[in-house]
Amino acid sequence: MKDVLQGSLEAELSNTIESVNRSIRKVARQKSIFPTNDSALKMVFLALQGRVKKWTMRVRDWNMIIGQLSIHFGERVEAKL
Numbered sequence: 001m002k003d004v005l006q007g008s009l010e011a012e013l014s015n016t017i018e019s020v021n022r023s024i025r026k027v028a029r030q031k032s033i034f035p036t037n038d039s040a041l042k043m044v045f046l047a048l049q050g051r052v053k054k055w056t057m058r059v060r061d062w063n064m065i066i067g068q069l070s071i072h073f074g075e076r077v078e079a080k081l
Contacts, residue, residue, distance in 0.1 A: 023047045 027047040034040040059065065069077045 020048070020051055023051050 024044055024047055027043050028040075031043065034043070066077065
């Protein structure tokens with residue numbers, strides 16, 4: 001079970017990183033020429049700010065996840081809640 005959980009976390013992290021990269025590439029593709037490095041950095045910053053809104057959304061099936069973590073890790077999870 002531990003290997004499955006680790007694999008799932010790695011896949012989720014990989015998906016998150018790819019999603020961020022996709023957002024940055026989309027912004028860079030829309031405006032292919034940046035007059036200065038600062039303007040390029042500002043566009044990346046704004047793209048990342050848009051992604052932050054999605055990261056703060058509620059996680060689907062969070063109650064089930066907490067329940068399963070409580071079974072596997074017991075008091076350590078309950079102490080953090």
